[in-house]
Amino acid sequence: MNKTDLEALLDTRREGHGLPRAFYQNEALYAFELERIWHGGWLFAGFTFEVKNPGDYLTFSVGGTSVLVMRDDAGDVRAFHNVCRHRGTLLCRADAGHVRAIVCPYHSWTYSRQGELVNCHGMHEGLDKSKLGLRPLATEVVAGLIYVCLSADPPAFAPLRDEFAPAARPQGFEHAKIARMVEYDVEANWKLVWENNRECFHCQRCHPQYVKANFDIYDEGTASEAVKQKMAAAVARTQSKWAAQGIDITHTHGGLATFPDPDNGLWFAADRTVLAEGFDTESMDGQRVAPLMGSYQDADVGVLRMRSLPNFWVHASCDHAVAARLLPVNSRVTRVRGYWLVNETAREDEDYTLDRLLPFWHLTNEQDWDICKWQQKGVDSVGYEPGPLSRVKEYNVDAFLRWYLKELRAGGPGVASRPLTRVA
Amino acid sequence: MNKTDLEALLDTRREGHGLPRAFYQNEALYAFELERIWHGGWLFAGFTFEVKNPGDYLTFSVGGTSVLVMRDDAGDVRAFHNVCRHRGTLLCRADAGHVRAIVCPYHSWTYSRQGELVNCHGMHEGLDKSKLGLRPLATEVVAGLIYVCLSADPPAFAPLRDEFAPAARPQGFEHAKIARMVEYDVEANWKLVWENNRECFHCQRCHPQYVKANFDIYDEGTASEAVKQKMAAAVARTQSKWAAQGIDITHTHGGLATFPDPDNGLWFAADRTVLAEGFDTESMDGQRVAPLMGSYQDADVGVLRMRSLPNFWVHASCDHAVAARLLPVNSRVTRVRGYWLVNETAREDEDYTLDRLLPFWHLTNEQDWDICKWQQKGVDSVGYEPGPLSRVKEYNVDAFLRWYLKELRAGGPGVASRPLTRVA
């Protein structure tokens, strides 16, 4: 897809409406999305506690590209292209594991945990091993979250750090553990998954559990006085107790907080909002399902929400957090890993049980993946025409699409600009 | 595929021979066939009795495009693109069902059975709902058959109506029911399925059951005098009894009736022919397998055959009818729905049994799909060269290919002509 064709395609979106059919079908566009957004942006890779000790590693694949994330001997988290510098063989094959050194299973080229080539016995004399270490990738850690960027010229990470670090501090992700992971293969283009995520217009119909706990389905225009009063009371109660400790209710009204904000370069956001009356946490009955996390002293902390484009979000209650990591498998399949986190000291079947911990979000997830699948089938039709987005309910879908188009426009073939950066 | 490349490809067919390999493999050509023939022509969708009451619906997919056929509140059959005007989600997911209104499973946009948008609660003020009804598709009904055209400029339907209505009247499709439906996924390009259908040269080898009941394998040149006399006697007998009632034997000699006829714009045809001695119907033993259909008064009515390009044929005996609806899944898979129809008052296991009703055509169908699959494997070879078509046995294959090439030629990119129309 040359620049002219790309720009012509980008121009086919009608303001305030969804994307035309080609955006969900064109393979050349998908290849360009991979290059520009998925290889150009910061990807959430996992949690620091997943690679607790030197030699612990995790791997993930974006498009057809495998990334290796490892704790090195100095205790730092590093990321590399997970392929041997010799003949390209995939090095670490498991999703996660531990190694003393990285040894290629083909010809035993051996790399240190810092990625240096330390042994390639059998090669000819005169090879400069120092130039054959694993190809490093930009890596950042904030609040227990690991981010990796495949680009040699990554966007600035500091703005995300500045936003996430204080917001996440009381949650204590650094001292969490994974109670359960579920891999979902969603039969939909990755953009449909985000469009779904960026509005709660569908919650009333699709998410009978979710709407009991959250105020997202209400917006300023349509919420009743009763709802507004309940929300205001919850905000006031929490604020007065915890604001000094950084447990600040920053999203105080109904509807989703604004995100993303392409006009201000915001591809990440963190906010805290309150839960409905009777809900201490995002569980089926609102009752706590695990011990308190982080520095929380009681349940009355609302929900911390953080997200970053193109592949991460988390809802963190007082007692557990549920995160999602998105990775495109191809233009029509998106792999979503769901993480259920609890405090690292919590013991399964004593302090928490999976049958109480999982359902709220597992159901919500499956409801979303199902509707995304049917939307993909629909936008495949020649009869599909992008319709209007609700200005009161789908402002964030519009924002997402504007962000997406801006990313592609800025990054036309051959252009090395970095629009993922927050504008200072 | 631009017009020059298309025309160059179309010109590679050698007169009187099959199509070159590229016609069964080229994805750009397939996309153009979808646009020109499958989205441009009249598609058989189903039977009126499948959507008997207001709110009854059926759906089908052509290429990746889903169509919704529904009986509206006024009792008319309508068709729509089966996607929501909001975000494009597929609306009705079942092959068939009943609804009070069409409610999108995503955001509850609600459409009447006439396709009007009646509710989109949650959208902003000022939206013109009258412009957001379901996108209607041209729909026609004749003799109990529903036809839909995806084009905004459909070919004339009256010629088909003029041909089918009188021919089908005594069969009474309007008062039939489906005794059984079978979906076949044929591993062959849709054109191979039609090429197979348009000749009985293969019947002797492939269809041991079929040839016992029918005169199709004979042609004027090779039929013996004994065969000709038997056929003539059957024609005379039936004609003398029923012609006044419209049960007219119009195809009176061996071999297949000529169809299609691209020189005269005929993409549909109906005729009636006789069955072999001892065959009252197309069953394994020739014995009737269900009560008489329509206005027939005894079994001696031969077989009514109707077909229309690109996706329908039916063989209707005195007591039952077997129809086929073709839909391309992709360039290499054709979905064929087989329908076994009986009179709507016939009771299973009392008036008919499936083990007697199904085998004749289920076997014939499976024999055909199998040979189509092996032909597809063969034409995939670089060693395949289109061979000569028999002028005595395969004149209709030639006619089909000439029709096909004419459709594509007339409908070159950007050309809005309508060659599917019968020439007056």
Next chain:
Amino acid sequence: MNKTDLEALLDTRREGHGLPRAFYQNEALYAFELERIWHGGWLFAGFTFEVKNPGDYLTFSVGGTSVLVMRDDAGDVRAFHNVCRHRGTLLCRADAGHVRAIVCPYHSWTYSRQGELVNCHGMHEGLDKSKLGLRPLATEVVAGLIYVCLSADPPAFAPLRDEFAPAARPQGFEHAKIARMVEYDVEANWKLVWENNRECFHCQRCHPQYVKANFDIYDEGTASEAVKQKMAAAVARTQSKWAAQGIDITHTHGGLATFPDPDNGLWFAADRTVLAEGFDTESMDGQRVAPLMGSYQDADVGVLRMRSLPNFWVHASCDHAVAARLLPVNSRVTRVRGYWLVNETAREDEDYTLDRLLPFWHLTNEQDWDICKWQQKGVDSVGYEPGPLSRVKEYNVDAFLRWYLKELRAGGPGVASRPLTRVA
């Protein structure tokens, strides 16, 4: 892919390094490889004893093209395109079988075992049957091996014959039989399978069984004096006994014999080398697993190895031989048939058992296909960069890649040169 694009791609390989990523992913390049290398070169099809009697046949598919190999009535082996000259239907569907004549399952066009069209009853008068015989393919037989070329202008076969005939004579492939065949679908591009085959650098890590029997892992530079002495002793012992009978140890040092040799047009090679002390044959424990083959008089004959590009190799010990036939299914899957041969008079469970015959090479094969699969996954990564090939261990990988590039360069679109020919 036009010539300019092709040449630009071919020029991206850096000397002494592997191939860039596009070589394993580009579908247009794969189509060109099929045309140039797979349809242009000599393909090993099978063994003469597989089609022992007139009417015996075998089939195989290369890309999507099916080839029929048959023993004709005069006792000669012939090959044809396995598609009917009428409508292109695949003729013989089994991998192997026996027919009195080749009868198309569609319309009964009938061909003699010589490929002549002898019956096409139902066609019109005046058809020239002599022009509608099966399309013959160039066929050669040497030392019990059948080779077929799909090109109308095949490369010279005599050089291969001159090399293989004397080398294979004592092995007696003509009087062998298949004890077992195994079909492997390797999830890797065919070139990765050859790259794997052309070096034993990986043997130490991947093939614990293989390295016990063979000297391949040693090279002149790194072999210890003890190893060199053992090898020299084995060479001297065998030579003194058998050289006069053509059992000549031509590969007398460690490491793989040089092959291919693109500078000298060598796309085939045969040599004999010795086995390690204690190994009479390539079995798990080195003990013989079947009666002696051919004219061998005792076990001390080393191993005869022959190979030809693009699809054959064999390791033949005194008592059995293990061959491989490669065929590309698509750009990412290579079908390898493994053959275990023994003398035709050997009786299973009396003279040999499969549990002793198979493991050595079945394990080695599976180890190779597994590593090829992981290499394919790795070279799919945008992080893959071709690394340096070991000049001491991977000279044959380099030679294979140079052969490959030369084939494609010489055979640019429209060019009918024949680089597969050995330079005289």
